[in-house]
Amino acid sequence: xxxxxxxxxxxxxxxxxxxxxxxxxxxxxxxxxxxxxxxxxxxxxxxxxxxxxxxxxxxxxxxxxxxxxxxxxxxxxxxxxxxxxxxxxxxxxxxxxxxxxxxxxxxxxxxxxxxxxxxxxxxxxxxxxxxxxxxxxxxxxxxxxxxxxxxxxxxxxxxxxxxxxxxxxxxxxxxxxxxxxxxxxxxxxxxxxxxxxxxxxxxxxxxxxxxxxxxxxxxxxxxxxxxxxxxxxxxxxxxxxxxxxxxxxxxxxxxxxxxxxxxxxxxxxxxxxxxxxxxxxxxxxxxxxxxxxxxxxxxxxxxxxxxxxxxxxxxxxxxxxxxxxxxxxxxxxxxxxxxxxxxxxxxxxxxxxxxxxxxxxxxxxxxxxxxxxxxxxxxxxxxxxxxxxxxxxxxxxxxxxx
Numbered sequence: 001x002x003x004x005x006x007x008x009x010x011x012x013x014x015x016x017x018x019x020x021x022x023x024x025x026x027x028x029x030x031x032x033x034x035x036x037x038x039x040x041x042x043x044x045x046x047x048x049x050x051x052x053x054x055x056x057x058x059x060x061x062x063x064x065x066x067x068x069x070x071x072x073x074x075x076x077x078x079x080x081x082x083x084x085x086x087x088x089x090x091x092x093x094x095x096x097x098x099x100x101x102x103x104x105x106x107x108x109x110x111x112x113x114x115x116x117x118x119x120x121x122x123x124x125x126x127x128x129x130x131x132x133x134x135x136x137x138x139x140x141x142x143x144x145x146x147x148x149x150x151x152x153x154x155x156x157x158x159x160x161x162x163x164x165x166x167x168x169x170x171x172x173x174x175x176x177x178x179x180x181x182x183x184x185x186x187x188x189x190x191x192x193x194x195x196x197x198x199x200x201x202x203x204x205x206x207x208x209x210x211x212x213x214x215x216x217x218x219x220x221x222x223x224x225x226x227x228x229x230x231x232x233x234x235x236x237x238x239x240x241x242x243x244x245x246x247x248x249x250x251x252x253x254x255x256x257x258x259x260x261x262x263x264x265x266x267x268x269x270x271x272x273x274x275x276x277x278x279x280x281x282x283x284x285x286x287x288x289x290x291x292x293x294x295x296x297x298x299x300x301x302x303x304x305x306x307x308x309x310x311x312x313x314x315x316x317x318x319x320x321x322x323x324x325x326x327x328x329x330x331x332x333x334x335x336x337x338x339x340x341x342x343x344x345x346x347x348x349x350x351x352x353x354x355x356x357x358x359x360x361x362x363x364x365x366x367x368x369x370x371x372x373x374x375x376x377x378x379x380x381x382x383x384x385x386x387x388x389x390x391x392x393x394x395x396x397x398x399x400x401x402x
Contacts, residue, residue, distance in 0.1 A: 005100060006099070008077040009077065009103065016228065023231075023232065047122065050122075050125050050126060052125060052126055054126065057122075057127065058126075058180075058184050061119060061123065061126075061179075062176065064115070065116075065119070065141065065179055066172065066175055066179065068141075069148065069175055070171070071108070072104065072107055072112075072145065073104065073152060073220075074100065074152040074153060074220075075107070075221070075224065076097065076156075077221065078214075078217050080222075082218070087212075087214065090212055093212070097153065105146060105149055108145045108149065109142055112141045112145055116137065127183065133187060136182075136187045136188060136191060137183075139191055140187060140190050140191050140194060143194035143195060144174075144175050146194075146198055147170075147174070147197050147198050150198060150205065151170050152220075154201065154204065154205050155213070156217055157208045157209075157212055157213060158216075159210060159213050159216075174197070178193060178194055255271070258271055258272075262336070263341055264345060266326075266337070266342045267348060267349060269326065269332075270346060271349060273325060273326075274349070277325075280322055280325075284353065284357075287311060287315045287318065287357075288357055288360060291307070291308065291311035291312075291315075291357070291361060291364075292360055295361055295365055295368055295370065296367070297368070297369065298369065298370055299368075299369035299371075301370060301371045301373055301374040301377075302374075304365060304371075304378070305374050305381065308378040309381050311357075311361070312382050313385055316354055316385070316386070316389045319350055319353060319354075320350075320393065322346075323343075323346045323393075343394065347390050347394060350389075350393070351386060351390055354389070358378075361382065
């Protein structure tokens with residue numbers, strides 16, 4: 001049992017690194033170099049004209065650091081079969097989870113160090129912090145991350161479902177208060193409070209007697225790995241990713257207004273599947289947000305139009321395979337619904353999504369820096385692109401139906 005975590009850690013990194021050659025390919029590395037260089041130049045120019053002690057500067061630091069603290073969770077490397085094979089040796093797993101905590105803390109510290117390194121110039125200029133304050137600020141981040149990982153360690157043996165406000169206060173509320181004290185007050189006072197909190201957490205964890213919550217441990221580790229695999233899935237196919245549909249009961253009021261007749265059967269199915277399937281809907285939202293952010297910052301008419309049309313076309317291409325989402329479901333082949341009805345229903349649904357993205361792009365261009373002419377050209381070109389995609393899809397499916 002002593003070397004179990006080390007063996008799993010080696011296997012874990014071997015599994016992850018085999019995808020890195022797809023992530024850090026030549027084109028991505030070149031694009032990343034240009035992006036980092038341009039971002040660094042813009043950051044440097046921004047700092048040159050920055051005046052210290054403005055009201056919004058501490059807020060920006062707190063928001064960035066708070067978001068950065070959410071990266072890096074407890075990596076237990078526990079899999080589903082361990083509930084059977086390791087449960088009899090539960091008493092010997094104390095060292096295993098001790099090693100997993102220190103490994104997780106080390107990885108999280110590297111992430112916090114990267115974020116703090118980027119914020120160092122901003123903190124030096126805006127808050128006029130010197131070297132001791134900057135070191136103390138990183139120490140505060142380290143302690144806050146330690147405290148959050150300790151809470152996750154406590155959850156290993158906690159069989160009661162944590163109330164949402166309890167977890168929210170520890171994950172978001174307490175770090176915000178600590179960062180407020182450290183940035184707008186005294187950073188050493190915030191460090192002292194964080195140390196006291198860690199001491200209390202350690203005392204509570206040492207008093208735990210209940211057995212391990214195997215179901216919760218396995219579920220959280222699977223979710224952690226799923227987030228990693230989703231990043232790799234942006235560059236290559238990852239077999240480890242499985243669809244995880246969610247009920248989303250809050251959308252039932254919207255679903256009641258969907259047509260339920262035979263002609264619109266697949267419209268009903270496509271809409272519900274899209275919102276309950278986390279993969280396709282999250283991909284659509286990500287592309288929509290990326291397009292909106294980029295277009296808001298552009299002030300060149302030609303570049304704005306090209307980016308808007310390109311993002312609209314890419315979204316349409318990414319949504320196109322959603323048409324076949326029911327192909328592996330044998331029951332849909334028994335429906336007394338004509339093939340043309342399914343094609344027509346998907347066309348309408350696809351057109352709604354693309355039209356919504358086009359509307360968002362036009363609104364962003366109106367409130368952004370792009371000239372008014374770019375908005376009109378984007379609207380006209382976007383309608384043409386949507387019409388071309390829909391017509392081409394209909395022609396392909398008609399030939400396939402024959």
